[in-house]
Amino acid sequence: DSGVTQTPKHLITATGQRVTLRCSPRSGDLSVYWYQQSLDQGLQFLIHYYNGEERAKGNILERFSAQQFPDLHSELNLSSLELGDSALYFCASSPGLLAGKYEQYFGPGTRLTVT
């Protein structure tokens, strides 16, 4: 158990809908990262927040947005969903700002299926 929690574990929704994925980092960790993993694309970095502020963006679509709240939990919002958005979405946390220097602790993931 990494100490990172993600809800829901599974989510099935229709195209065009909007969903929110939630992540609670390990106690004391200030950084939260979001990743998308699909079969043909490997593990893709989406966005990094540190203590409530956005610090880095990866290949995150404009239909996707995220935020980190004062209690440090984070939410990833996916809108106008398409079939291709079906994937595993992981959240990870780490204690520091420097993404490469600190170990990332990954949550169990949310499996999103868009039908």
Add this chain to the structure above:
Amino acid sequence: LAKTTQPISMDSYEGQEVNITCSHNNIATNDYITWYQQFPSQGPRFIIQGYKTKVTNEVASLFIPADRKSSTLSLPRVSLSDTAVYYCLVAYSGGGADGLTFGKGTHLIIQP
């Protein structure tokens, strides 16, 4: 795009030592090299991290040559449970979000 290149897959036998090499020709001065392990439908798990020379912990060793353009993860005496995908990550502070993309990793298959 990931800053690293790894073999797509490897296989070995129980009890053998396995070495997985990662190429990172454009590594920056302040970049660290980190390896993660991932089992199906689970989040990646940290294995080892290094900056230069050699690092060893209870599960693996990491060898980094002086030019730091590659690194080798060494798993001693592997078992069936080491069958997983292994990712090499080269990143510093997220300046260059490229470094935070894990890519497709190396699928290691251990046979009895």
